[in-house]
Amino acid sequence: MSATRPTLKLTHSGALQALDGALRKAEELGVPQNITVVDEGGNLLAYVRMDGAKLLSRETSMSKAITASSHRQPTSRLDPRNEIKLAIAGGGRLTNLEGGLPIIIDGHCVGAIGVGSGTGEQDVEVARAGLAAIGAEDQKP
Amino acid sequence: MSATRPTLKLTHSGALQALDGALRKAEELGVPQNITVVDEGGNLLAYVRMDGAKLLSRETSMSKAITASSHRQPTSRLDPRNEIKLAIAGGGRLTNLEGGLPIIIDGHCVGAIGVGSGTGEQDVEVARAGLAAIGAEDQKP
Amino acid sequence: MSATRPTLKLTHSGALQALDGALRKAEELGVPQNITVVDEGGNLLAYVRMDGAKLLSRETSMSKAITASSHRQPTSRLDPRNEIKLAIAGGGRLTNLEGGLPIIIDGHCVGAIGVGSGTGEQDVEVARAGLAAIGAEDQKP
Amino acid sequence: MSATRPTLKLTHSGALQALDGALRKAEELGVPQNITVVDEGGNLLAYVRMDGAKLLSRETSMSKAITASSHRQPTSRLDPRNEIKLAIAGGGRLTNLEGGLPIIIDGHCVGAIGVGSGTGEQDVEVARAGLAAIGAEDQKP
Incomplete structure (x- = not known):
């Protein structure tokens, strides 16, 4: 068996684009947010x-991002x-x-975005805008 | 009274055989898992x-193994x-x-196995395969 | 700029082969060891x-592995x-x-191996045997 | 005596501009970096x-930023x-x-920038580019 398998990694450029897309949506909604992007290993990429x-929603946004990356699904599905x-x-x-x-691109989970400080619904809307900004698969909660 | 009592300890060879047995069952089920083996002191032996x-199921698999070793019974009985x-x-x-x-061998609890990432039922099935691989007492949940 | 870049990931099969290669070398040397393999995100893969x-050398073996993965070089070079x-x-x-x-394969750092419980020299020798078992680049300290 | 005093706070827009200025300098130098911006309370603003x-230089970049914000001087002066x-x-x-x-603006310390992954000299150069991007006082180490 092979010791390695090919995969994709999210670039910092991609992480910052997702962050920016989410931020613009939060501004549009008038809801200030903590926005966290982690890679597929749950490590912080952009914030x-x-x-x-x-x-304190910094920590909830991080927990949400880490969980979604770990489980490769929206946190709300647990x-x-x-x-x-x-x-x-x-x-x-x-x-x-x-x-x-x-954050799922070309079938690979390359990380996740976690948003916290608004209502659950607002947090999801802002996170989805982050996904849209980099052409990642939309995730309906 | 004697200051010591004889007991048994799980070897690293035994721990790796249990890990391997559990891994093969997980492959057979097509369910990727975190598999943890701890000794009777709750200390990590193999993973x-x-x-x-x-x-994140690394941590739940560890918590399950530590609990089962501490209480010398399946976690589900709490x-x-x-x-x-x-x-x-x-x-x-x-x-x-x-x-x-x-992991009970010749009446001694020598450690435990914890499995996490599947459904509860799959996790138990994989853990039981680990026990079977080293001739430990079967544990029906 | 692209949101992703192609890379390689260490498989669990590769991680277990590296673990086994290191373990055999430790047996040959007669030096019991803690052996840790992490992925490129510093997350535990095999132990x-x-x-x-x-x-307590479990923790030092983990710190060594995490550092080598983070910095993509032998810990001794810090x-x-x-x-x-x-x-x-x-x-x-x-x-x-x-x-x-x-652990460097085809130019990608896909993780690291950390060994602890012997002398520094023995730890390095055992770690190198782990690399050799999966055809990773040799790392002279 | 008044119960309050006027001050300035770094905006997220300012923090992101500083981040971007530092990032461009790091790209120019060809040295990938962890870049952290904290506010005057040592709390994460952008990363x-x-x-x-x-x-692991994520943590050192954060420690550097928190220290510089706390002590209102370059870390190297300790x-x-x-x-x-x-x-x-x-x-x-x-x-x-x-x-x-x-980060000192109009005489107020409104936060700090911490950079880690290069040499000490490179880290400082990248941090100074972050300050320059928002017109903060230059800090010679």
Whole structure:
């Protein structure tokens, strides 16, 4: 068996474009946000906290991004019956809060975007705008 | 009274055989998994994350293994009425998520195996295959 | 600019082969070891602790692997003048202890191997055997 | 005495401009970097990790930014005789590694920029380009 397999990685240029697309949508909605982009290993690639965004939502935006990247699906799809158990046993980062979406390009999950400071619905809308900005697969929650 | 008592310890060779048995079952099921083997002290002995397994399920597989080793019983037997209180007071590692099984050989609990990334049922099936590979007592959840 | 770039990922099969190659060398030397393989994002892929290996060297083997993967070079090449400052400011994982080597295949750094419990020299020898087992570039410290 | 005093805060727009100025300089130098901008409270405002930058230098870039913001001076000015004691007693974030510069505008320290993955000299050069991009006071190390 081969020791390696080919895949794609999100570039910093792609991460910043996604960040910018999400930021413009948040401005359009008039909702300041924390916007986090991680790679497929859950490592931070790009981040911005908008003027007036909730400070602690930085961490929720990061947990959302890490979960969506880990599970390759929107955070909202995690089973609500186990949500607290998974959050604790998963080391604190595993969450089913709305607003985390995987970034899927050409069939590869190359990372995720997590948004936090608005309502769940607003967070998802801003995250989807980030995906659209780089031509990633749309993710309906 | 004697200051010591004889016991058994799981070898690294045994831990790797259990890992391999679990991995083969996961391949057979087509479900990529995180597979963790700990010793009777809850300390990591062997681990593998399969291609495509959920990244954060590393932590849940570890929590499952540590709990099963600590309590010398399948994780699923913990009382669900106290599950969140136990998870928090237990330092985050105590969980009743399915997929953690003790490794019992000749009446000694020598460690545990924890599996995470599939459904609860798949996680248990993979963990049981790990036990079977080293002739440990089967653990029906 | 493109949002993605092509790369390679280490498979779990490759990670287990590297682990096995390192383990055989450790057996040959008669030195029990902690052996850690991480991917290019510093996330755990495979691990084994051999019978008799030092328990806390699990963490040093992990720090070595994470550092070598992060910096794409042997841990021993970090500047010794800043070693303590880097260790602290880098969040505790950044180390120049010998025994961490990057896994470079076809010009891509796809992860790293970290070994801990022997002397620095033994740790490096065991790590190099892990690289050889999967045809990765040899890394002289 | 008044209960409040007027001050200035760095906007997210300013933080992103500083990030962009630093990024362009890093591209010009051909040195991939982690670039962190924090506000005057040491809280993350903007971040990017460039393709090929060292993963663990995320943490050093953050420590540099937090220190420069806290002390309102370049990190390199901290007394080297106490560097390790300060690093430990300061909770791990206090560092005199080169590459952290305060952002001073109209006499107010509104935050800091921290850069990590190159040599100390390169990190400083990239951080200064970030300051220049928003007309902040130049900081010679």
